[in-house]
Amino acid sequence: MSDKAKSTSVKVGIYIFLILMAVIYIVPLLWVFIVSFKTNAEIFSAPFSLPKSFYLDNFTFAWTAGRLGKATLNSFIVCGITLILNLLIGSMAAFAIGRLRFKLAKPCLTFFLLGMMIPVHCVLIPLFTRFAKIGLSNSLLGLIIPYLTFSLPITVYIMTGFFESMPNELIESACIDGATIYDIFFKVALPLSRTGLFVTGLMTFVGNWNELLMAMVFISDEAKKTLPVSLSKFVGPYNTNYSQMFAAIIIAILPTIVVYCTFSNQIVDGLTAGAVKG
Amino acid sequence: MKKKLMALILSAAMSATLLTGCGGGANDDVSQNDATGDNAADDGVQEIKWMFWDDFNATEDLISKGYADTIERFNKDYEGKYHVTPITTNLEEYYPKLNALVASEETPDVFIVSPGPNLTTYVDPGVAAPLDDYLAKDGWKDSFTSDAVFSQMTYDGKIYAVPLNTAAACAFYNTEMFENAGVEVPKTWDDMLEACKKLEAAGYTPVTISAGTAWCLSMVAGYLCEMEGVDLAALADGSASWEDGKLESAATKLTELSKYFQKTAAGDTNDVATANFYNEEAAILIQGSWAIAQINGSNPDFESKCGVFQFPGVERIIAKSDSLAMSATTKYPEACAAFMKYFTDETAQKYTAEVGGKIPVTNVEYDASVAPAQLSYVMDVFGNAKGTLGFYNESMPTTEAGAHFDDTMVSVFLGDMTPAEAAKDMEDFYSANCR
Amino acid sequence: MDKLLRNKKTIIFFLAPGLILFTVVLFIPICQSIYYSFCEYNGLAASKFIGLRNYKELLKDKSMMFALKNSLFFLVFSCVSQLIMGLFLAALLTNINKGRNLFKNIIYLPCVLSSTALGLLWMFIFSPKLGINQVLEKFGIEGPLWLMDTSGTIILPMWIIGFVALWQYVGQSMMLYMAQISGISKSLYEASYIDGCNRAKSFIYVTMPLIKPMVATAMSLNAIGALKFFDLIFNMTEGGPNHRTEVLATHLYQQGFKYNKYGYASAIGVVLIVLCLVVTGLINKFVKSENYEM
Numbered sequence A: 001m002s003d004k005a006k007s008t009s010v011k012v013g014i015y016i017f018l019i020l021m022a023v024i025y026i027v028p029l030l031w032v033f034i035v036s037f038k039t040n041a042e043i044f045s046a047p048f049s050l051p052k053s054f055y056l057d058n059f060t061f062a063w064t065a066g067r068l069g070k071a072t073l074n075s076f077i078v079c080g081i082t083l084i085l086n087l088l089i090g091s092m093a094a095f096a097i098g099r100l101r102f103k104l105a106k107p108c109l110t111f112f113l114l115g116m117m118i119p120v121h122c123v124l125i126p127l128f129t130r131f132a133k134i135g136l137s138n139s140l141l142g143l144i145i146p147y148l149t150f151s152l153p154i155t156v157y158i159m160t161g162f163f164e165s166m167p168n169e170l171i172e173s174a175c176i177d178g179a180t181i182y183d184i185f186f187k188v189a190l191p192l193s194r195t196g197l198f199v200t201g202l203m204t205f206v207g208n209w210n211e212l213l214m215a216m217v218f219i220s221d222e223a224k225k226t227l228p229v230s231l232s233k234f235v236g237p238y239n240t241n242y243s244q245m246f247a248a249i250i251i252a253i254l255p256t257i258v259v260y261c262t263f264s265n266q267i268v269d270g271l272t273a274g275a276v277k278g
Numbered sequence B: 001m002k003k004k005l006m007a008l009i010l011s012a013a014m015s016a017t018l019l020t021g022c023g024g025g026a027n028d029d030v031s032q033n034d035a036t037g038d039n040a041a042d043d044g045v046q047e048i049k050w051m052f053w054d055d056f057n058a059t060e061d062l063i064s065k066g067y068a069d070t071i072e073r074f075n076k077d078y079e080g081k082y083h084v085t086p087i088t089t090n091l092e093e094y095y096p097k098l099n100a101l102v103a104s105e106e107t108p109d110v111f112i113v114s115p116g117p118n119l120t121t122y123v124d125p126g127v128a129a130p131l132d133d134y135l136a137k138d139g140w141k142d143s144f145t146s147d148a149v150f151s152q153m154t155y156d157g158k159i160y161a162v163p164l165n166t167a168a169a170c171a172f173y174n175t176e177m178f179e180n181a182g183v184e185v186p187k188t189w190d191d192m193l194e195a196c197k198k199l200e201a202a203g204y205t206p207v208t209i210s211a212g213t214a215w216c217l218s219m220v221a222g223y224l225c226e227m228e229g230v231d232l233a234a235l236a237d238g239s240a241s242w243e244d245g246k247l248e249s250a251a252t253k254l255t256e257l258s259k260y261f262q263k264t265a266a267g268d269t270n271d272v273a274t275a276n277f278y279n280e281e282a283a284i285l286i287q288g289s290w291a292i293a294q295i296n297g298s299n300p301d302f303e304s305k306c307g308v309f310q311f312p313g314v315e316r317i318i319a320k321s322d323s324l325a326m327s328a329t330t331k332y333p334e335a336c337a338a339f340m341k342y343f344t345d346e347t348a349q350k351y352t353a354e355v356g357g358k359i360p361v362t363n364v365e366y367d368a369s370v371a372p373a374q375l376s377y378v379m380d381v382f383g384n385a386k387g388t389l390g391f392y393n394e395s396m397p398t399t400e401a402g403a404h405f406d407d408t409m410v411s412v413f414l415g416d417m418t419p420a421e422a423a424k425d426m427e428d429f430y431s432a433n434c435r
Numbered sequence C: 001m002d003k004l005l006r007n008k009k010t011i012i013f014f015l016a017p018g019l020i021l022f023t024v025v026l027f028i029p030i031c032q033s034i035y036y037s038f039c040e041y042n043g044l045a046a047s048k049f050i051g052l053r054n055y056k057e058l059l060k061d062k063s064m065m066f067a068l069k070n071s072l073f074f075l076v077f078s079c080v081s082q083l084i085m086g087l088f089l090a091a092l093l094t095n096i097n098k099g100r101n102l103f104k105n106i107i108y109l110p111c112v113l114s115s116t117a118l119g120l121l122w123m124f125i126f127s128p129k130l131g132i133n134q135v136l137e138k139f140g141i142e143g144p145l146w147l148m149d150t151s152g153t154i155i156l157p158m159w160i161i162g163f164v165a166l167w168q169y170v171g172q173s174m175m176l177y178m179a180q181i182s183g184i185s186k187s188l189y190e191a192s193y194i195d196g197c198n199r200a201k202s203f204i205y206v207t208m209p210l211i212k213p214m215v216a217t218a219m220s221l222n223a224i225g226a227l228k229f230f231d232l233i234f235n236m237t238e239g240g241p242n243h244r245t246e247v248l249a250t251h252l253y254q255q256g257f258k259y260n261k262y263g264y265a266s267a268i269g270v271v272l273i274v275l276c277l278v279v280t281g282l283i284n285k286f287v288k289s290e291n292y293e294m
Helices: A002-035 A040-045 A057-065 A068-098 A105-117 A120-133 A140-164 A168-176 A181-192 A194-209 A213-218 A227-234 A242-277 B002-027 B032-043 B062-077 B091-103 B117-123 B132-139 B147-153 B175-181 B189-201 B214-228 B232-237 B246-258 B270-278 B291-298 B300-305 B333-343 B346-356 B373-384 B399-414 B419-433 C002-006 C008-036 C053-060 C062-094 C100-112 C115-126 C132-138 C156-182 C186-194 C199-210 C212-227 C231-236 C248-258 C262-286
Strands: B046-052 B082-088 B110-113 B162-174 B205-208 B282-288 B306-309 B317-326
Touching (some): A040 A242, A068 A242, A105 A140, A105 C262, A120 A140, A120 A213, A120 B091, A140 A194, A181 A194, A194 A242, A213 A227, A227 A242, A227 C115, B046 B091, B062 B333, B062 B346, B082 B333, B147 B317, B214 B399, B270 B291, C062 C100
Antiparallel strands (some): B162 B282, B162 B306
16 A cells, blocks of 8 residues: 555656646747747837737748748758658668678767767868859758768767667578568668657757758858748847747747657657567 | 658648748749849849848848848849849858858858958958949049048058948937936036936936947947047057056946946846837937937837937047948959949938938938938037047957957956956957957 | 678668768868868968967967866766756656656757757846846845856856756757667566566666666767857857857857957867867767677
8 A cells, every 4th residue: 555655656746847847848938939929129128928919910020021931941851851861871871880790880980970079160161162162052952961961970870879789689580581681771670770760860850950050151042041041030230120030930940849749759659669579 | 661751751841832832922022033133144134242241021120121222223223234132141140151152262242341350351361352443433432421431441542342321339318317317418427427326316227238248338448448548559559558557447437337337237138228228217328320220110209308429528439330342353343333332322321311320421411300310419429529430349450359358348347357457458468469 | 691791792882872971071171170270271361381379379268268168067067967867857757658748748849949049048038137037026036147147167157058958958868768768678677576676776777777878879969069069158148258158169160250260260179079089988988888688
């Protein structure tokens, strides 16, 4: 009896703690949401109050003036293509490093790891001049390539961990069944590391989705700007248009949340799959 | 699994397309021309690019909106001959982007730049072209108010940039609060402290300022240095020292004045400090005249209560011009010059004064009754001043030196440094980096 | 099987696309930027080789000292706090059934949002005029200058930024740990219960050793992320007041793009890369031990 009572009280404690955490997470975001309905003057005079009226102009203005529609589409194209290529190329390299047997596996991993350590500001100008020479500046492809390359290291790094921790027997048994190495990769290794793929996919997608500096420097054409660049339009030289910027942020957040929810449910599938596996 | 992923991406992309479908109609007006711009070059049209630090669709800045009009006028008037396409960024990413373009030999044909060390960066390596020949033609140069407007853009006797408008740093004040507290507009430094004292006694916050945005505080510090007779040129060539006591007493004055700042001055940003003023929470705002548009735009009722006076105790006024430079490697210098001219023609300069609230750089006649009330006060202040000086952080040998000055003044204000330490710090910095 | 896994052609097939892309797009520019670190170069005029002068100047640079100190503080703070909080949350969430997804999603949410937007949001919240201080005032408490206070060895703004970073990124560590925990087979837990472990004990004796490789991975990611940290600081304080909250990446940005000292900035970049290498090397040496079979 007492054991059960204890475990219930522990459960209650856990839930209270989690609810507190949830509050800390939600309140600031809710605040952005509320602010996005206010006028600039209201933000400065009464930052915490509820908006006097739901001032929807911010949203319509942000949508049209920020050209968020086109920008969202561009972001989807760039980040979507990057995501697919990144998962494919990255996990292939990770598979080679984690599973195939060759002497240079460790140095290879370190080589890729180096990529995570590069501050993007350091390579911005060399990268840009190179791209400009081969005519890749000011095109979405010119953005996909560096995004892909910057996403690769983290994908390789995390996926290597997943492939390494995969039970040997599975690969052995596949070998005995006469599978080729490509079968093993596509039919055994990849499906088994689904969770890893979704986690890295999410991480890199989100990172690219929010990337501002490269997008700003590489793209000059209005019609090719991505979402973060469009958001930055509301920061003027002498003053910032906060209410419209927050409205734009809300608009920009929505697709991310949709993508995220889809992905996160997949991760949950992965979690349960893992639990059943044993 | 891969199929699932593909399906996911596709559906996401599709929903985005749907979204764009809904909003697409409204937002293609102004910049239709940038899409068509590139291919126009084939039919003999000289296509040039202009780089700017604000977005023309999203901006609230009236001056930026005026520039958008200018572009439209230019493209219309020169249709079939010249065409300009703007490249817009925001101020934060402006210089990284400009530098990247310069490094890859794609320098925009015309670009906006702050005078002072920023312009020097592009003049020294020969990125910006001298403009004297173009200015000499058709009396363009004579249309400007005086040759003095070019002083910050002149290197070795050659002019490298054209100013578009001038903003002056002034003290804006709430006339109602001044009246209620029985305060006259201060003329000297002692008057100023006295006025602050009275305002405070009457229950008002005397001064609102932003120390969170370092250049705002540094504007005041610049005036105080001017009051003490700091000579930047002599400091730069080493014939004077920061430790000669002038900066020290200027910094001491800054701490005296800081007693009257709003309580939250240390953390307030530029926008917040200005909002304090137009929401009538403080009596004096020391700010550039670009704030006029922001003040009147946010609180139109306040225009009638807003006065302007010259920063007390100094004779010169701090002024700043946005200016345009031309790439030395442009293919179409004539088109560039024609384009730059459009910014200083009558229509553009009239707009600058009447709508933008900045001081025109040419001798244009404008309708003072249409212009914001504050502009005529600023013009009076400007007219009475015995000359101008640049913003302090833009008048030093390098951008870094300017920023260092700003930061040092913030430290003095926060009490991290005594005025004497600040002077020593500046001297150390100058002797290590600037001389 | 060994033959299959040692086939040179397969190895090249799997490795080549990633390796080529990485080398061409990233590695060559890095080398270029390492070369620039020995040059006086403003990104506009031609570069001039000056040997080690940039590095010598780094040693005298006061802001660099602040940046280095803050970056190291940030490194330690985020590695420790993310490990503890991340593991703790992962443990809690894997042990509850109802609402697991909800809480996980909420905690992960800030990871998917742009740090630029979040930095702005927190700047608002900690700004004295608009934010949390106004609420505190209603209770008669005078809040400190959250982002401008400069007393103490590690100044208040750095702690604030540290906590905001924890708030934003802990979801990521949590997610990685959860992914790994889910891979542990149930039979191991069942065995541990039979051996008399309760949940807490089985966490320590079963889960912990098995997720050690992931601890190394997540910690390395944290460490690198902490050293490269830029967005939040840039939006919350821009390195101010007077460089007191500068970190390596913001200092690099300022020197490179604000002051056009591209060569000098490259030298800061090299310091940053070397630090990253050393720290990840150390983490992998001390945290990662032999792999267990799950």
